[in-house]
Amino acid sequence: MPVSEKPRQSLAGLWNISFGFFGIQIGFALQNANMSRIFQSLGSSLDDLPALWVAAPLTGLLVQPIIGHMSDRTWLGRLGRRRPYFLTGAILAALSLLIMPLSHVLLMAALLLWVLDASLNISMEPFRAFVGDMLPRDQHTAGYAVQTAFIGAGAVVGSIFPYLLEHWGVANEAAAGNIPDTVRYSFWAGGLALFAAVMWTILTTREYSPEEVGAFGGDSAEDDGTVTIRALAARTLTSSFAWIAAGAAVVAGTDAFGLEKEVYLLGGLLIAYGLASVAGIQMAKGGKSSNMLSSIVGDFSGMPPLMKKLALAQFFSWSALFIMWINTTPVVAQYFFGSADATSAAYQEGGNWVGVLFATYNGVAAIAALTLLPFLAKRIGKVRTHIVGLLCGSVGYASFFLFKDANHLLIAEIGVGIAWASILAMPYAILASNLPQKKLGIYMGLFNIFVVVPQLLVATVMGSIMKAFFPDEPIYTMAFAAAVMALAALAMTRVSEETAEAASPSRR
Structure with a gap:
């Protein structure tokens, strides 16, 4: 039993804990709203966009479980447990944002996207666990709501900055093979803002020591990983x-059906996980109880049932989001501004309007996180609140087919913003109250696999689907997004409200 409770945080404390996410999200917003534009400005075709974007989810898939595992076991004196990763990621991400606009060839931009996304993930993943570390259970919903508000606010700044720069007289067009000055200056300003915001959190917070974490959480000795390794050692190699067989089938099917080459990556990842699982099980059977691979494989295969159910909803909801991030610029430019030519003024104008749309849904998310979601969660519960939010997102995507005026798309972004707020807050609030404190980092990292795997699936498969059925018609990607977001809402119906709330002191 815990010997004491974590002290409740004031509004200032909640602010300090999550303010760094404001800067991290500026970086993500600049990436999400502008990388397709950068790639096309440097000569990429529409069909190649998913392959170029594959760097982002792949780095998340590799980085987040590793950083989660390591941060659970880190303690660097005054710098603490999670904050060393905040600092490392912020430095690398800021440098990537400063260098990215200097790209003059497509390969350089693609490589820098890889570095940028890895760096953002190094900082971001521990922030999820940080809220659980610092707050008592009855403040988890408030903590993740404040974090979501900062995510929304940071995304507004990052998304709208190119649009504002154009209206302030900065050049928004560039010759073929060059990046417009509006994007260039936005990335530079974003790098500085990211670093400053993360440093704010580092300097204004003090993490609880390992001894305090153990006392607050009341975790048993089983949480040191010994039980996880023993359970893994008892498993067979069948799964x-x-x-491995599933991955081989994907590779063979890609060749047999002439699918896009990016699908090979999906098959390769399935094979790689199978091989990692074999290695992890064999090391566990050999008595190696402290190795990272066995710990990660064991924790992944032994996820709590609630986490597995939430993971399915995450899979569908993030599939829809990634479809939106990749395709909104070509959709808006082609259907609402009349140009699919990345070198034209109309296309660049459409790209800036996408920044406004993304700023809108993020602004809505910031407001909804602090007002609508707590209101609904208190009255209908966290699970039903999340279902409502996801359905709002589905309607938002579907409405792209209803509107003909680019200004009317702002209405669609209201629904997307409510969904975005719910996706960023509700699953984590549910999880943080139901996971052992000593393993928050690894479980949050593993949960985020279901954020990045759907992005990899979209990046590898969507190009083949579009080429086969809707060549040069990117608007139909929004229909996919609407349907997949509705599936996410359906998946949430499998989560019991009573189970989700079981760890809340108010329900005991």
């Missing part, structure tokens, strides 16, 4: 070989 591992099944993953």
